[in-house]
Amino acid sequence: MLLGALTYVLGENPAFLYRENRMRMPDDGPPKKKTKMSEAGSSSHGRNGNYDTGVSYHRLKEERRKLPIFPAKGKLINQIQRLDTAIVIGETGSGKTTQIPQYLYESGIHRNAIVAVTQPRRVAAITVAQRVSDERGQQLGQLVGYCVRFEDVTSENTKIKYMTDGMLLREAILDPLMKRYSVVILDEAHERTIHTDVLFGVVKAAQRHRKMKGIRPLKIIVMSATMDVDHFSNYFNKAPVLYLEGRQYPVQVYYAPEPQSDYVFASVVTLFQIHKEEPPNQDVLIFLTGQEEIESAVKTIRDVARDASGQMPPLMVCPLYAALPSQQQLKVFKATPSGYRKVIVATNIAETSVTIQGIRFVIDAGMVKAKVFNPLSGLDLLKVVRISKAQGLQRTGRAGREAPGACYRLYTEQEFEELKANTVPEIQRTNLSSVVLQLMALGISDVVNFDFMDKPSTESIVSAVSQLEDLGAVTNDKPPRLTPLGRKMAAFPLDPRLSKTILLAKDFHCLEEILSIVSVLSVDSVLFTPQSKREEALAARAKFVSSEGDHVMFLNIYRAYKGVKGNKDWCHENFINGRNMKTATEVRQQLRQICERQEIPIQSCGNDTSAIRRCLAAGFFMNAAEIQKESSGYVTLSTKKPVHIHPSSVLFQCKPSYVIYNELVKTTKCYMSLLGTSPSSLFIFGSDFIFNVVIAVEHYSILWKANIALGESLLLFCLLYFLQQLYPENDVIQYEKEKQFDERDI
């Protein structure tokens, strides 16, 4: 295969010519955890891990003194001491994450209370805590600890606590004033995760309220690598900004001379140009958008390399994306054999989550696959979109971690200039129902006027509130109030529809089963279907399949997995993703504990799947669809939107009259994914005086559907009563938009 050459133009933008590093020192961070998987099983992460004394402690002490932040220590502490809120801008490698919490502790600014440091990712919280604990010469979980989901490695002695941002937000529900903490450090604030964004408002309010109530003051430190400093400062009442120098090698940026229509191909061409000209053992990182592109690029690269073997040094090609099984992900961390060049073809997972040593060249396609949420249609879709300038910068920086490097951008300099400065914060492109429920549990009812740094659109808030209203979690007052049911729902770390389903399960006496199903639904797919072994995978799966829907299949899988005690070979043979299945069992354990705390009786319905199906139908009543006689498709009952069963569903061939679905995904068509059928249900939709009613008693083929006025509802309820008498084995479930659960809960 002959690859045409692609010539590049040298980037003129000085912002992307990184400053030469003056001090050559090890990175400030702890030794990076090598894989995503190693943290997935992090419960084994040692409390007694690397605890070490003597030589190692003194060596670490020396290293600390050499960090770029060290000379600034006195001045920094002095400033922070005087300020209520400070913004700290530090480039990669400044040492801010590991050192500032220790400086605060050493200088007594913590006032003997806890310093909380939030991180967007679990791995970061765990590894940084381990590193800092080592630097103090202490055992992890003593002075320095961490707290992430499923794991709390802290003690009464802990004064420096690394935690995920989501964890601190959860804690805030129980204690909105955050009284345990004297300092809250929000690290990696530039990433603008939805949790960090909500925390901005929560800590700001806590600080103000503590001042008003005369409680020990709360110091806020926002740490970021952003260039958009003013935005942060303005939000925190013009808080002063402290700058720290980082450590980064220069990276030469090259632009494509003209726009590239096929960036996958262009990336392969560029790779071989680098490969021809540069010495081997200088590794290359290619950024593409998803599994399909990556697999196609990997194949092309391998083909070309094979054809040209003998004419150039060999290549070691590694794909890298989150859905890739653990063992294959691990390959990217293997040392490159001598004489080889390693090429990693990755999604944006390599931008922040995974750091790979030895990268000297980055090839950036300039695109990313992003979830786009439309609050009006309630539709999620994944779209390939252009990256932001900040993201481009982040990718470029990946070439200069250990030595000077180069970044080849597969777009023109003009295209770069036209990119958005920053990625749209997550809070502005996500379904907010879960966040709104959490805010209301925090006591903030007027969510529309919450002090957001960047406000989500009113439509998305209104749509979230309305969904919570449908579920009976909030009242339809203005502003809405949390119902007792809503308060219970907020205790679960789940999508509100799933929390509601759990709370409904006690009425159907099938909580054990629902917990299993909900756990599987709330993690990434447990099914693994490689393109090459599709038939094999489907054959292996046949024993779990159920004509009653995907949920029952998940229950079968969960039970079988438990039956073999999570055996890895079993997972492999049955094309089950063991990593995600393990997470599901941990989720289930957590959900079970929350149920116990709420004193919900945990009962099993055994093999009575109809109870399970009724419960699911009741929880997902707003996600129901009815088959269309004429077209073989379905329409949603709530919005009359034409939809189809996704071919990956076990119900794809069955076409039941009524289905409930987990989510709508728009690709070539609008697909419902993860479906279930209801043995018999009544759904009531709508508001005010008009209800849209559907009764589907499939076993007896009774179908009735109408729009009725409230006055007629009496008649309807009489009818329902008779139906129930006639067919006692079929529950007739009714749902109104109003808060029928309140009375029962109070």
Add this chain to the structure above:
DNA sequence: GAGCACTGC
């Protein structure tokens, strides 16, 4: 008869 980026509680 279709393909889904990444986090987190």
